[in-house]
Amino acid sequence: MNDKHEQLIADYLQGTLTDKQTNELESLIESGAIDFIDFKAIEHLHDELEVLPVPAPSPEMRNRFYEMLADEQEKQKQTSGFDFKEFIQKMLHQITGPKLAYAFVLLIIGGFIGSTIGNNNDQLEQLSGELESMRQMMMISMLEGPSASDRLRAVNISSQLAETDDRAIRALLFTLNNDPSENVRIQTIEALARWGNQDVVREGLIKSITRQESDLVIVALADVMVELGLQQAAGEFEKLKNERELTGSTQTKIDNTIAVLL
Amino acid sequence: MMKVKDGQLDKLGLLYERYSSSLYGFFYRKTKQPQLSEDLVQSVFERMLKYRDTYTGDGSFTTWMFSIARNAHIDHYRKQKRLREDEILDEERIQGEDPSGLGEQDLRAQRKQILEQAIDSLDEDKKEVVILSRFEGLRYQEIADIQGVSESAVKVRMFRAMKELKQTVTTLTNEYSNE
Structure with a gap:
């Protein structure tokens, strides 16, 4: 068998033979230039390799990666200096006639609003509240x-957010229980922990324990339960242990959490 | 990856979610060592960050990623001055698997063991071609780019690897059935 025949069989194994090459391969087999039994044995073995499993990596692999990424992002923030000269040059370069006119109109409107509102603190607070409310709406819409x-x-x-309302909390709890991304769910736990003084958040976090499939999320929940001192969570963790098969490290984490909570 | 290159480092998280299992499989099939495979996956993503400026987006991302993976694997053994470790580990692993217990295993488990030993017995280049082609679904041209050889050479390697596997599997099957 020569190199060309070998390449033909390799292409056959990857399923990339053209019609012409298929005919060529069939002719070679028919003529005996390629041994049919050998060829079928190789094909069978190639198919059989599919059964070889790879174990799943440990949850620590993901943790290490995200720690490294967070470090790198932190470094990036620290090193990205602000070049004032470059900023001014860029701004000047971008200024056009219509933009100038637009800015002027905005200045007039701003001046008018400023003179109307004056130093009225109530109105300023109202504006600030509206801004906060807009931010919450944006957050809820992005969560979906x-x-x-x-x-x-x-x-x-x-x-x-300085403060949050029921709608935002409900959106976050919904995300915690239903978001397909593990990272989003973990971040949501941390975000909810900030509102841990509210009953609805505490109850939502506890109820979420038995709904989680991911060990990483369960571990993050365990940390938050300890942080917030939610003793009622111990029962939910016990239930989880009885209902689900967990990895060794998660099992240990839960046992430790229960011990701390009780 | 272009977004990571432009400074949006959080996008690397998406690449990690998409490719880390594949990379882990690549290293695990090469080394059979879970912890080392995890370390090497981490090393690949560290290198992606470090060398992100060299990514041009011309070729496929998978090719670029597996090229980094391949170099990480080679560097690991060079740094540790343990180029022969594969052979030693293979010997240890084969010794560690109690042949006397094979009779109690079902045939499927025994077959898997034989196939794994046969793949381990291939030289690094051939093993890599089988892993990348059969398990990771890369095309021969992509593997050729990673290994720095021609596409024809990769095809020949693939065929010869399969032929060697067939012979080794036959030998090992006979050995086990004689025990």
């Missing part, structure tokens, strides 16, 4: 989006 990174951003926005 299809992109995991947008949903992560939404969860991060929630952690910037």
Whole structure:
């Protein structure tokens, strides 16, 4: 068998033979230039390799990656200096006639609103409240989006809110229980923990324990339960242990959490 | 990856979710060591960040990623000066698997064991071609780019690897059935 025949069989194994090559291979087999029994044995073995399993990596692998990524992002933030000269040059470059006119109109409107509102603190507070409310609406709408990174951003926005309402909390709890992304769910736990003084959040977090499939999310919930001192969570963790098969490290984590909570 | 290159590092998380299992499988099939495979996956993503500026987006991302993976694997053994470790580990593993217990295993488990030993017995280049082609679904041209050889050479390697596997599997099957 020569190199060309070998390449033909390799292409056959990958399923990339053209019609012409298929005919060529059939002719070679018919003529005996390629041994049919050998060829079938190789094909069978190639198919059989599919049964070889690869064990799943440990949850620590994912943790390590996200820790490394967070470090790198932190470094990026620290090193990205602000070049004032470059900023001014960029701004000047971007200024056009219509933009100038638009800015002027905005200035007039701003001046008018400013003079009308004056130093009225109530109105300023009202404006600030409206801004907060808009931010909450934006967060809720982003949480419903299809992109995991947008949903992560939404969860991060929630952690910037000075206060939050029932609707935002319900959206976060819904995300915690239903979001397909493990990372989003973990970030949501941290965001909800900020509102841990509210009964609805505490109850929602506890109820979520038995709904979670991912060990990483369960571990994150365990940490929050300890942080918030939610003793009622111990019962839910016991239930989880009885209902589900958990990995060794998660099992240990839960046992430790129960011990701390009780 | 272009977004990561542009500074949106959070996008690397999406690449991780998509490709980490594949990379882990690649390393595990090469080394049979779970912890080392995890370390090497981490190393690949660290290198992706470190060398993100070198990514041009011209070729496929998978090719670029597996090229980094391949280098990470080679560097690991060079740094540790343990180029022969594969052979030693193979010997240990084969010794560790009690042949006397094979009679109690079902035939399917025994067959898997034989197939794994046969793949381990291939030289690194051939093993890599089988892993990338059969398990990771890469095309021969992509593997050729990763290994720095021609596509024809990869096809020949694939065929010869399969032929060697067939012979080793036959030998091992006979050995086990004689025990």
